[in-house]
Amino acid sequence: MPVQFLLNLLIAVLWVFLKDADTFKIPDFVTGFLIGVVIIFLMHRFFGTPFYLKRAYSMLKLLWIFNYELWTSSILIMKQILLPSATFEPGTFSYETKLKSDWEVTALALLLMLTPGSVVLRISPEGNVFYIHAMDVKDSKPILLKSIQMYEKIILEVTRP
Structure with a gap:
């Protein structure tokens, strides 16, 4: 479970850096976090643990x-x-x-x-x-x-x- 959450945070941070490397914006982080939720939901069966x-x-x-x-x-x-x-x-x-x-x-x-x-x-x-x-x-x-x-x-x- 913690691995999935940490991976989701990593996806969110990467999204922020890919969007605009100059500034950290909360809406970009939230968007990245939601994208990470979708990605992890689609791939959670590979972790061997529930979502x-x-x-x-x-x-x-x-x-x-x-x-x-x-x-x-x-x-x-x-x-x-x-x-x-x-x-x-x-x-x-x-x-x-x-x-x-x-x-x-x-x-x-x-x-x-x-x-x-x-x-x-x-x-x-x-x-x-x-x-x-x-x-x-x-x-x-x-x-x-x-x-x-x-x-x-x-x-x-x-x-x-």
């Missing part, structure tokens, strides 16, 4: 999904707090994850901790079982499980080629 911007796209997708989940869970928590007739049942449940590395497990735990209404109480010593506290187990557990599975999928896209 390097695929991981950047996955990171942006993870950020977008997290913000969406943050927004929807915040609305759910506000509804539970502000409606006087609403009764909720706090509780805990466990979830077994398919993530393996420490980074992946930590990222999932942090994403769950930042989502309103849920807290990761403990992670098993093996790192594959999460013990999660939910503000309302009856209503929010299915939503939280769906979010966890979506987070796992995106984290795997980011970390594994």
